[in-house]
Amino acid sequence: MKISTLASAIIAAVLSLSAVGQNDNIEKISRQLQTVYPDLKASDVIGLYVDASHVSSTSGVEHVYLNQTINGIRIKNSTINAAFNVDNELVNLVGKPIGNIASRAESSQPSISLAQAIESTVAKLGIQGSVSVQQLDGTNYSTVIDAGNYLHETTAELVYWYTNEEELKLVWNFNVDLPDETHWFDFMISAQTGEELERIDWQVSCTHNGSHSHDVNGCNNFEDENTLTTVKRTTLDGSVYNVFPFPVESPNHGSRELLSEPAESIASPFGWHDNDGIPGGDFTITRGNNVHAYEDASDINSGQSADGGDELNFDFPLNISNNPDTYQDAAITNLFYANNVIHDILYAYGFDEASGNFQDNNYGNGGNSNDEVRAEAQDGGGTNNANMATPGDGSNPRMQMYLWNTGTASGSFTVNAPSSIAATYPSSAAATFGPAFPAEGLTGNLILVEDADNPINNGCSEITNPDAVNGNIAILYRGGCSFVEKAIFAQEAGATAMIIINNVLGEDPFTPGGTSDEVTIPSLMVSFEVAEILLDALDEGEEVNVTLEDSDGSTQKDGSFDNGIIVHEYVHGLSNRLTGGGNNSGCLFGDEQMGEGWSDYYAIMLTMDLSVDNPVYRPMGTFASGDPIDGNGIRPVPYDTSFAVNAFTYASVPNQGLTIPHGVGFVWCTMLWDMTWDLIDVYGYDPDLINGTAGNNIALNLVTEGMKLQPCGPGFVDGRDAILLADELLYDGANQCLIWNAFAKRGLGFSADQGSAQSRTDGTAAFDVPPICQEVFVPPTAAFSVSSETVCTGIVEFFDESTDIPQSWFWDFGDGNSSEEQNPIHQYEEQGSYSVSLTVTNTLGEDEILQSNLINYTFPEEPEAFGASGCAGETVELTSSSPDGNQIRWLNADLEQVGLGDSFEATIGSENESYFAQNYSELPLLDFVGPDDNDFGTGGNHGSAFVGTIIFEVFEPITIESALVYSGGVGSRPISLFEGASNEGAPIQTLSVDVDFTGEGRIDLGFVIDEPGIYSMGLDQADLYRNDAGANYPYDIDGVMSIIGSPAGPDFYYYFYDVEVSTNGCVSDLVEVVAEVTGEATFSFEESDLSITFVDESADATSWSWDFGDGNSSDEQNPTHTYQNAGTYMVTLTINDGCSMTMEISVGTNSTSDIGAAKGFAVYPNPSSGMVFLDNQEFGSDRLTLRLHDVSGKEVINRDFVGERIELNLEGLNSGLYFISVSERGENNILFRDKLTIAE
Missing domain, CATH: 3.10.170.10 (Elastase; domain 1)
Structure with missing residues (x-):
């Protein structure tokens, strides 16, 4: 495939921008994109392809619409919209570029041809015919689909398509207009697999019939009128x-x-x-x-x-x-x-x-x-x-x-019984939904519907008398829900047909409107008065039998x-x-x-007529719906600036009663209609829509130019902001506050948040306007507060508390930095004391407040701290004092917190041990955030190229220590930390984490985040569990961290559960102290009947004092002592007049000191810091007792056991030398004795 043609097209498109000599616009756009999205790589914005551009005839603004390219092929759905004013300044840049496109893109060489892709697609659509393809240039083709009486000529292109999984797939892009004209699809078919990745319907259908209709006023016969x-x-x-x-x-x-x-x-x-x-x-x-x-x-x-x-x-x-x-x-x-x-x-x-x-x-x-x-x-x-x-x-x-x-229809139905009311009565024609009545009519008994909601006869919820309704004709009241919904509930209860009672006294029945493929029973409407006759008979216990027939219906209306x-x-x-x-x-x-x-x-603007009684009141589609011209029309209510008629706001958009897209669009039009009448109030109205300059003309200009300025895939806030920008470009911002007030009236004010334009349920309505648009009566009065006056992180949050409507703010933080935000967060870089001023301004004046030496940025001072010395096994007291009135915490050599307070008791081991004292005003925090586990909603292991992340906000420096994950398999996972909510661009940190388990487990992370802000953490091809429903954001550690969402929407939760987070706290530098060993007494002995030779093994001993446990003693270094009787004795050696060791020995029961080896015992590993095992090969069936003594002779473990192996958990014991012995249970004999060293 040739790619050079597209490259030439890109160059040509760039040059075509020079309608006013602007050859550098692409470079400006590229630079600005990298400024706005700093994670973008240069390769992401090289070769931007100009898909379209034009100079607006109304504003003089040059609009440029671009796509990213990769491998010389454009990315179709990477639309970026830029605008340059008449001075060639970049005044608008919307649309989010895709990051890391080189790593996301699959091969640029297709595996299937365009003809194969089209043939397969049209065959699935039921179109049988031939496909011909002709290449126009590198990536563009002309195509013809010929199916005899169906001929579709169009173009096709090889493009990349950015999927919901954030992969760039090579696709054949072509369109098919279906033979029955019900859809015109734009297809994205994988050029590698032939899979359909996306279809977009270019055909927008609008069903213009309402949920009710009335007599049509003014529907006359129009003959030749020659005005x-x-x-x-x-x-x-x-x-x-x-x-x-x-x-x-x-x-x-x-x-x-x-x-x-x-x-x-x-x-x-x-x-x-x-x-x-x-x-x-x-x-x-x-x-x-x-x-x-x-x-x-x-x-x-x-x-x-x-x-x-x-x-x-x-x-x-x-x-x-x-x-x-x-x-x-x-x-x-x-x-x-x-x-x-x-x-x-x-x-x-x-x-x-x-x-x-x-x-x-x-x-x-x-x-x-x-x-x-x-x-x-x-x-x-x-x-x-x-x-x-x-x-x-x-x-x-x-x-x-x-x-x-639609509209009023002359129909009738027959009551067969009871005879007292038997007659033919007027009705509407059959409903526009569901089947027609059979030619011979449909006969059955009437049953008044009862449902679960009040009023119970509307049929707007599950019917509660289905046994009575089944096989009969349901009769129910109009109101509460659509006619289609009523029909579905009735047919689900087994009704053969439905009669709707017009609930408006004195109003004729009209043809029930609506469309649905689900309705399988016919329906019609009767008047309130006729229904009263039927219901009275039912109330009297009569069986009412009727025959329903199709009428000729009303005259069709021509759209x-x-x-x-x-x-x-x-x-x-x-x-x-x-x-x-x-x-x-x-x-x-x-x-x-x-x-x-x-x-x-x-539609309502081009048909606006101020000569009518109330031109503000505008129903939509009354001709089609059969309403009078002042009726409701095809929307929930008529368009009107009065809340008494139309009370819908942005807060109504999530309402499931509003359909997508018509109901959502109705709210948007409501806002535009309000804005238009505000403009008419100021500038008047001009019926000349071509040359006029009045308020209605201004409104049409703003809305039309706004469409050019908004991003691809807009939501309400995008549309509002585009109209505000259009006002700046067209009218120098003359109508900014008028526009703000109009949108704020309908809930799309200054603080409104649309969330994702993909969802209509995640927006937040707000009815405020920016301060510049608020009415002021006096100059403002400045006032503010801060999150904390003394900080050790340097991070301070400032809160404006000014009164009398300030409209602008200027903060001087005292360190050479400033801000014009209303409530800024500032981070000081150097310790010190800072004065802060705030100047607030409105249209009537300004005021300044200065708070001198307000912020004290300082760390706690190092404490004084003192070590101690003692014999091995002895407890000594380490002490410290805070120089600034704060508190002291103690940490061991592994920097684990072991105590709080001015002193700490440490046990001397066999070697000198370091401890650290630290002065603190706020302790570091260790906490957990996020769902405890994945036991919510639905989900499964997720392993696509989509970068699944959790998005979170950090309020102070933290470390993400670990997280619970559910792994689909072992292997290394490259987990990345991104700045901002985007999971695109270059990560700021990446860790390779070895996941050595399948299923549930905890992984260590260690992401250090020094500054507050929005971040996201995740990876692609994770093979980790993801919930795709049931997430309940936010998940918070108050004031520390909040997990606020995922890139796939509010229902998804990606990979990282029960996230372990630590904070730095507010602490001083560490001061080291030592728990020093001044001496360690240790000895061994050799036994020969009742005569025992003791061998001193102490280091640096200069004096010895032996207590043999039988009332005798010695000051020799290596004495021999003969006991008078066999038995067990406690022998103590004290050296240098201080440190001692006591050991229990048995005399007269063994002939060698190597009793462990003689009896087949083994201890391993030795030294050990966790588990230690004792193998017992000879006495596996005997009842034995194991004892562990420290060097002071204190028994720290005593455990009975039977078996060839015992496991000993040393956790919680201090490091140092210990003595392990085994004897028969209840006896004083020693079967085994050995030294055991517990390592640090």
Whole structure:
């Protein structure tokens, strides 16, 4: 494969940025990325590939959308968005680059061909046909899928794809538009294995029917109405269109008018029927440079267009009460008109050729051409729906408008029994979900549903009388949940059909709306009054038998006349093209993405009409839902700035009652609507959407420019911040506080946190605004406090306590450093005393406070400490005193804490021993954090290339000592510590840990973290247990460390359980003292009957005093003593008038001192510091006693045993010389005696 072509493309793209002579922009971006993400390697940002760029026609800002590359191949989902202002300053850089790409990327040579990848994929989709491929350059291809009556021509590319496991997989990227037009998938197929790694649906479907509907007001018959209107700056081509003119939203909102030459001359300079850039139309049908509109009732994507003839006269009759096939030309004309108007309006706000708009001919204005909208009227692929499929710039988007079966419907049903109420009653038509009623009708008995929730007859939870409902027709009340949910609960209880009671007194029944493939029973609605007749009979114990039948239903409504929904669908194309750049249509993918919100917003903005009674009150989609124009529409409530009508805020987004994406988008549009009316209050309203400069025009400018500035994969906070930046770039920040107040009103204030844009449940609402936007009445008064005035770590947290609304802060820490944060954390480098000042300012003045010598950064002073000396085995007192009133702690030679206080009692061993005294004001801490074990949620051993980490915050210097892990196998694990929440980039520490166990075990770590901050710890290919559900963050050691999350989201917990953490405390340097051995008395002896020869083995002895235990003594060095009687005696040797040793001996029972070897005993290991073993080969069946004495003669172990081996645990005994002996139990005879040395 040739790679050089892409390398050339990268160079060419860099040069193309020089629209205003900016050849160094890539270098600026690269440098800034490495500044913002210091863990990035230079190789991560070398060869940045410019996927798209343009200069905004409204702001003059140059927007640049880039991908990283590796091995000369671009990483498709590594979108970075940069913006340069008119002075060529980098003013925006969003999107997180991928770190360590060289180590993450698999081979750049594919193992399967593009043709193989496409053939396998389309076969799984049920498409049987041929695939042809032609290479265009190094990594780009053209492809054709030919399945007879299905032909799909597109492009493909070899790219890398960054997976959720943080691996870079080589993939074939191509798209497939399904033959039934239900989906248009963009595929990522592994070029190594053929596995499908990802599919993105470019087609956004919007089901525009609500949970209820009412009588439709203003749904009249529209015949030929010849009101002629014109617009300014038109293109003169003689065209005439009979349409519902903007801002008329739908036939419910106004009448058709005859418009002459409505094309806008800048956006469509050659009119709406041109595509060659030469004056004079090229088409007489509803086709031109911006859109090709046609009917697709047969769902074949190529129906007939309306033809206006050479005069371009698109004046077709319309009687909206007739069947839709009688007015197709009028519908196609309105769809053509609406698409063109939207194109021309959005062009004025910066959605032009260069930014990726929809045009067949871009007239030399940049961008990719050949992508006018294909708009399909009366599409036969479905009902009650509309959709927009948006591939990248240069490929045609497709808009499909369907017919609706919603609204009031004239139906009826028959009561068969009891005879007292037998009659035919009115009802709605069958619901839009579930099957139709059978032609012969469905007969059954009525059963009033009861459920677990109050009120109990709504059917919004599990039905509690299923035995009664089973096999019968369920009747229940409207309200509490969707009609679809009611139907599912009813069918689960065994109902054969469902009757919904309209709970609004005096209101006619309407067709229950909704869509679901799960519903298997038919449904209809009856009025409250009719239901009362049925329920009264049931209350009297009557059996009510009915027959339900399909009615003719209501007249279908044509979505091509609903300008609001046409705008909604068109703007899906706008938001997909502008977010992440025109070539990238896959950036709106998270659960918190706002695509539906933007679509609603532009719909109500382009159909805004201030002549109506209450223009702030805007239901969405009332024509489609069958609501009156002031009804609820297709959203939870109408859009309105009043909380009495619309009380939804950012805090509502996690509500499971709000769907994804429509409910989430509804909240976003609510915020934008509030902001718009705030702008209108200041700047007024202008109905001229092309040339106006009023508040509504400003709002459209801000929102459109904001889409260009936000990152790929945005959430609410990203969108808000992009609009704030757009205001700075477009209006010099004139509306910052207005924007802040509008978002804060709806919970997206200054302190709001969106969490991950992938989740709609982890955001935090806040209703505050930044201090600069708070109203002030007096100058501020400065005040502050600190976490501690005396510190030995140098770390101090400062807390602003100023009053009267300060809007800016300036801290002088007294060491040459400063901060403008409100509540900074500062670390002093040198010990000393520091004065700190805080200056606070608002628009009315400033105030300063100075606290002199406030911070005392000092370590505790070294204590005075004194050792002691004594004989081996003797206890002596070590002493110390604190010079500054703190406390003393004592440590042994292994620096283990052994005591607290001014003195410590040490036992003298056989050698001099060092101890350390330390002055402290705060003791070091040893504690544990994290889940105790992995016994929560679900999980398993995890071994992919994903770098699984725990993310944690450190508040003071710590050492991570160890952690509990669950290993899938033995082997070395390279565990890394990263700075920040990212698990990418270069680690700041890496340890190779030898895991020598399978299953549960503890590993030693030893990560030293000196500074507070956010860190993460983990590894890839871990083969360690990971929980993928049940995590309950945060896990805290108060004031020390908090484990706050994982890179995979709030449910996951990676690898490290029960983490052992130590702190440094606040301590002085160590002062060494010695517990000195002044002498050690030791001896051996040789036995000959009753005569014993004692041999002194003491070092440096100059005098000897023997006590033979029988009343006799000697001052010789090596005396021989004859006992009068056999027996056991305690012999003591005292040397140098101080140190002594006492040993128990048996006289008259053995003839040699080497009794251990004679009797077959062995002690090992010797010396020992842990376990010692005594083998007993000759007396294995005897009852024996083992004794261990120290050098002072004190018995420290006495244990009875039987067997050939005994284990002796020496833990807890001081190091030194000991004597071990074995005798028969209850006897004084010595079977074995030997020296045992306990090592340190």
